[in-house]
Amino acid sequence: MDFLIPNQLNYPILSTLIFLPLAGAFVLFLIRDEKAAKIWSLIVSLVVFALSLPLYFYFDPATYKYQFAEHSPWIPAFKINYTLGIDGISLFLVLLSTMLIPICILASWKYIEKRVKEFLFCLLLMETACVGVFSALDFVLFYIFWEAMLVPMYLLIAVWGGPEKVYASFKFFLYTMAGSVFLMVAMIALYLTAGTFSIPQLMTYTYPFNFQFWIFLAFGIAFAIKVPMAPFHTWLPAAHVEAPTAGSVLLASVLLKMGTYGFVRFCLPITPQASIYFAPYVLFMSIISIIYGGYVALGQTDMKRLIAYSSVAHMGFVTLGIFLFNKHGLEGAIIQMINHGITTGALFLCVGIIYERSHSRLIKDNSGISKIMPVYIGFFGFFCLSSMAFPGTNSFVGELLVLIGAFTDNRLIGALSIPGVVLAAAYMLRLLQKIAWGRKGDSHLSDMNLREIVYLAPLAIFVLWIGFAPTPFLDIMHATVNHLVEQVQSANAVALVR
Amino acid sequence: MDYALFLPEIYLLITALVFFCQSLWKSSARLNQVIALILSGIGVIITFYSINLTGELFHKAYRIDLFSQIFKGLISLGLFLIIIIGQKIKSIEDQFQPEFFMFLNLCSLGLMLMVSSVELLTLFIAMELSSYSLYVLIPIRKEINVGKMEAAIKYILFGAAATGIMLFGMSYIFGITQSTYLADILNKMPELLGQPVAVIGLLFILCGFFFKLAVVPFHFWTPDVYEGAANITVSFIATMPKLAAVALLLRLVSLAGAGAADLIQVLVLLAAVSMTFGNLAALVQKDLKRLLAYSSIAHAGYVMLGALTMNTVGFAAAVYHITGYLLMNLACFLVLCSVSREGENVTVSDLSGLYRRSPLLALTLAVGAFALAGIPPTVGFTGKFFLFTAALSQGHLTLVIIAAVNTAVSIFYYLNIVRFAYGKDPDGLPEVTLSFSNRLLNYGLIVAIILMGALPTLFIDLAKTACETIIS
Numbered sequence: 026m027d028f029l030i031p032n033q034l035n036y037p038i039l040s041t042l043i044f045l046p047l048a049g050a051f052v053l054f055l056i057r058d059e060k061a062a063k064i065w066s067l068i069v070s071l072v073v074f075a076l077s078l079p080l081y082f083y084f085d086p087a088t089y090k091y092q093f094a095e096h097s098p099w100i101p102a103f104k105i106n107y108t109l110g111i112d113g114i115s116l117f118l119v120l121l122s123t124m125l126i127p128i129c130i131l132a133s134w135k136y137i138e139k140r141v142k143e144f145l146f147c148l149l150l151m152e153t154a155c156v157g158v159f160s161a162l163d164f165v166l167f168y169i170f171w172e173a174m175l176v177p178m179y180l181l182i183a184v185w186g187g188p189e190k191v192y193a194s195f196k197f198f199l200y201t202m203a204g205s206v207f208l209m210v211a212m213i214a215l216y217l218t219a220g221t222f223s224i225p226q227l228m229t230y231t232y233p234f235n236f237q238f239w240i241f242l243a244f245g246i247a248f249a250i251k252v253p254m255a256p257f258h259t260w261l262p263a264a265h266v267e268a269p270t271a272g273s274v275l276l277a278s279v280l281l282k283m284g285t286y287g288f289v290r291f292c293l294p295i296t297p298q299a300s301i302y303f304a305p306y307v308l309f310m311s312i313i314s315i316i317y318g319g320y321v322a323l324g325q326t327d328m329k330r331l332i333a334y335s336s337v338a339h340m341g342f343v344t345l346g347i348f349l350f351n352k353h354g355l356e357g358a359i360i361q362m363i364n365h366g367i368t369t370g371a372l373f374l375c376v377g378i379i380y381e382r383s384h385s386r387l388i389k390d391n392s393g394i395s396k397i398m399p400v401y402i403g404f405f406g407f408f409c410l411s412s413m414a415f416p417g418t419n420s421f422v423g424e425l426l427v428l429i430g431a432f433t434d435n436r437l438i439g440a441l442s443i444p445g446v447v448l449a450a451a452y453m454l455r456l457l458q459k460i461a462w463g464r465k466g467d468s469h470l471s472d473m474n475l476r477e478i479v480y481l482a483p484l485a486i487f488v489l490w491i492g493f494a495p496t497p498f499l500d501i502m503h504a505t506v507n508h509l510v511e512q513v514q515s516a517n518a519v520a521l522v523r
Numbered sequence: 524m525d526y527a528l529f530l531p532e533i534y535l536l537i538t539a540l541v542f543f544c545q546s547l548w549k550s551s552a553r554l555n556q557v558i559a560l561i562l563s564g565i566g567v568i569i570t571f572y573s574i575n576l577t578g579e580l581f582h583k584a585y586r587i588d589l590f591s592q593i594f595k596g597l598i599s600l601g602l603f604l605i606i607i608i609g610q611k612i613k614s615i616e617d618q619f620q621p622e623f624f625m626f627l628n629l630c631s632l633g634l635m636l637m638v639s640s641v642e643l644l645t646l647f648i649a650m651e652l653s654s655y656s657l658y659v660l661i662p663i664r665k666e667i668n669v670g671k672m673e674a675a676i677k678y679i680l681f682g683a684a685a686t687g688i689m690l691f692g693m694s695y696i697f698g699i700t701q702s703t704y705l706a707d708i709l710n711k712m713p714e715l716l717g718q719p720v721a722v723i724g725l726l727f728i729l730c731g732f733f734f735k736l737a738v739v740p741f742h743f744w745t746p747d748v749y750e751g752a753a754n755i756t757v758s759f760i761a762t763m764p765k766l767a768a769v770a771l772l773l774r775l776v777s778l779a780g781a782g783a784a785d786l787i788q789v790l791v792l793l794a795a796v797s798m799t800f801g802n803l804a805a806l807v808q809k810d811l812k813r814l815l816a817y818s819s820i821a822h823a824g825y826v827m828l829g830a831l832t833m834n835t836v837g838f839a840a841a842v843y844h845i846t847g848y849l850l851m852n853l854a855c856f857l858v859l860c861s862v863s864r865e866g867e868n869v870t871v872s873d874l875s876g877l878y879r880r881s882p883l884l885a886l887t888l889a890v891g892a893f894a895l896a897g898i899p900p901t902v903g904f905t906g907k908f909f910l911f912t913a914a915l916s917q918g919h920l921t922l923v924i925i926a927a928v929n930t931a932v933s934i935f936y937y938l939n940i941v942r943f944a945y946g947k948d949p950d951g952l953p954e955v956t957l958s959f960s961n962r963l964l965n966y967g968l969i970v971a972i973i974l975m976g977a978l979p980t981l982f983i984d985l986a987k988t989a990c991e992t993i994i995s
């Protein structure tokens with residue numbers, strides 16, 4: 026296995042990150058007191074986060090190979106292995122997941138009143154699944170985490186959600202599951218062709234174009250639903266609006282990334298020729314997503330729904346960047362994945378904070394609070410600026426890189442995506458203006474407390490960090506992205522020679 | 524004769540006789556239930572103890588090998604679990620319970636005999652023993668609804684017709700091979716497969732098992748029997764005969780070998796129609812047992828994916844999947860039997876707010892339904908994954924795509940069950956209290972469904988070894 030760099034650390038760090046939350050979740054059943062359960066799961070998630078930091082410090086940015094790798098046979102009868110490892114793309118997504126879970130637990134401290142233990146159980150299960158998805162290097166292992174994640178997420182929406190929770194959770198589950206059954210068929214077809222489920226090995230094999238065509242379609246549907254891209258996005262607003270705050274945050278920050286991660290990890294390296302063939306269509310859909318998502322967000326009256334549609338637009342930039350197949354586009358897309366996770370997660374947290382006080386998510390019920398809740402508006406305004414890619418914030422870096430990539434590739438694509446940037450400013454400023462300076466609001470609302478500042482502050486730091494000094498982040502992904510671009514380009518060259 | 528080889532069967536016969544004696548005088552229902560529990564528990568130990576035995580009995584008409592012993596182990600385990608579920612049978616009058624347990628044991632005996640039979644007439648007699656027991660079991664139910672007689676009549680009529688077709692097929696096979704021994708038939712089959720009569724004869728024999736497995740077009744009895752019979756009886760019918768039917772399906776299909784393209788064509792067709800019909804019909808069901816009935820038709824289709832591959836991997840996948848099916852179906856029936864207060868049928872809306880009325884039952888139901896839907900890391904996913912892989916490796920791409928679409932469709936109704944349990948409010952429905960043994964079974968099934976799904980290696984390797992003995 027020359028794609029794997031044996032674990033640099035003397036303990037299986039990725040397995041620990043995956044199974045520690047799971048073990049912690051089961052301990053919850055032994056705890057009777059709800060407060061103790063909250064403290065316990067916070068400790069577990071913080072420990073997991075602390076344990077995930079060595080990934081960043083010991084990561085070797087010089088290689089594209091998979092680091093911290095673990096490999097052992099799992100189901101030999103079908104050549105399925107338990108293989109884990111991360112590269113420059115998945116590193117940040119793993120860190121993002123481990124960072125957000127403690128934040129989610131803190132954000133739900135008061136908000137969740139019934140069935141607290143079960144709620145925390147679902148959150149910790151989500152952590153297991155999320156870290157698993159981003160670090161699995163065996164297709165079956167990946168698929169298991171990918172699907173298993175649906176169940177806790179479904180329960181988070183269905184049990185602790187808003188008034189339309191039943192409809193929303195049902196739609197969420199059906200859409201994502203319907204997409205992924207074809208992923209399973211594609212996975213088996215790949216196995217029967219290449220004789221392995223190992224993702225790095227599958228990448229080295231050259232498949233006939235016709236085969237790639239169908240595999241890409243199967244992959245594409247599953248991932249496009251998850252992202253979600255324009256025609257498949259309808260589950261997203263419903264799920265976001267009804268989910269509890271922590272659910273919305275995880276949905277936006279981690280789950281949507283699984284779709285784009287899938288494109289980067291599977292479509293581009295495994296089916297490069299088909300990716301090139303389908304790129305115009307995907308780019309077209311991305312631009313539709315950017316403009317449509319922004320346009321619809323402009324007309325929303327519900328804060329969560331507005332942010333949900335803005336997600337569709339932002340994720341459009343990510344898929345746009347991915348399917349340009351150049352370095353700027355891909356790096357911009359990956360940075361944008363992290364940005365969206367931080368910024369949109371923070372915005373959902375902000376909505377959660379105001380919802381806990383006013384019990385309404387409607388813009389008109391929460392307007393004019395800048396004098397009543399100055400600290401809150403400070404944070405909220407800051408994240409709004411980040412969301413519309415204001416220079417100096419994280420999204421500016423990401424969108425700029427994607428746009429540079431777009432203009433290098435084709436001026437038309439670049440020009441078409443510009444309106445999206447303008448729309449983002451329009452809908453975000455409209456939201457901010459109404460919330461901060463609209464009709465005078467309810468003066469009984471109390472400002473943010475220390476707990477809320479504590480969980481928003483790290484996200485704000487990252488907004489500025491990536492905004493002003495993106496180099497440490499970009500440096501880590503250079504080698505991986507270069508290798509990915511090479512993989513696609515060489516396949517293209519092979520195709521041209523034929 | 525080596526009696527040790529025949530011990531599990533003899534033991535079941537003795538158990539049945541114990542209950543025959545119990546039925547002669549008035550005895551308390553509780554006592555009978557406890558006796559049944561203890562005896563079946565010992566039965567599991569005896570069967571698992573004899574799992575590594577091999578040998579032949581009764582002039583080589585009866586073979587004990589790993590393949591048959593695995594199925595016998597599963598049958599005795601299933602019987603034990605069903606008797607735990609039936610520790611407070613509400614759907615059957617106290618005075619009929621000795622008879623109920625007697626026929627339950629006799630039927631299991633018939634199924635055990637079936638999986639070891641390697642001669643057509645022995646097979647036929649074993650099958651009739653289990654069928655006749657079921658004919659009696661189905662109408663044993665409290666007078667709650669009138670559907671039970673309809674169910675019994677339907678089962679007898681369809682069963683008799685299927686048996687007739689099966690016998691007819693056996694006569695053809697005997698006619699062309701001059702033998703009723705499967706080993707002889709296997710030797711002569713390759714040269715005969717060109718003749719339509721061989722294919723038709725084999726197909727007709729398979730009809731008997733298609734009936735037990737509820738493969739379209741032999742499925743008509745399923746929803747009505749499920750609805751009409753007592754809940755506890757249905758949990759038996761839904762799982763155990765299917766185990767034996769899969770075992771025999773594999774044994775008989777392997778007679779044809781990979782050369783039988785026509786036979787495979789028919790199996791492909793039946794599999795596709797079964798899963799599509801079962802899943803589509805299940806979408807509109809309101810009664811939980813009818814829903815599970817149609818789901819079982821669909822699952823029969825999935826299992827056929829393994830049978831029609833004609834190789835060890837596919838057969839092992841089928842054995843694995845039907846074992847998983849036993850577990851996940853019993854999980855659903857455990858919930859159904861517990862929720863039903865007086866032994867009445869349970870509609871999907873009766874499950875409303877189950878997570879408040881009994882969190883443990885709701886969890887069991889969710890795990891069972893998600894497993895049936897094929898969501899990892901449950902046994903349902905792993906089984907489907909193995910089946911799809913095996914079928915695709917033999918080039919049945921269209922069939923696998925149909926199966927995948929079906930999986931997507933089926934999620935709707937399985938999730939609907941979970942939606943009622945977790946998404947809705949109880950609306951005044953009472954809480955469900957569970958006995959200790961019932962709780963234990965809940966935990967056991969949840970753990971088994973997930974563990975067997977996550978760590979299938981041990982069982983799949985065992986199944987592979989077992990299937991090598993029947994494919995020569």
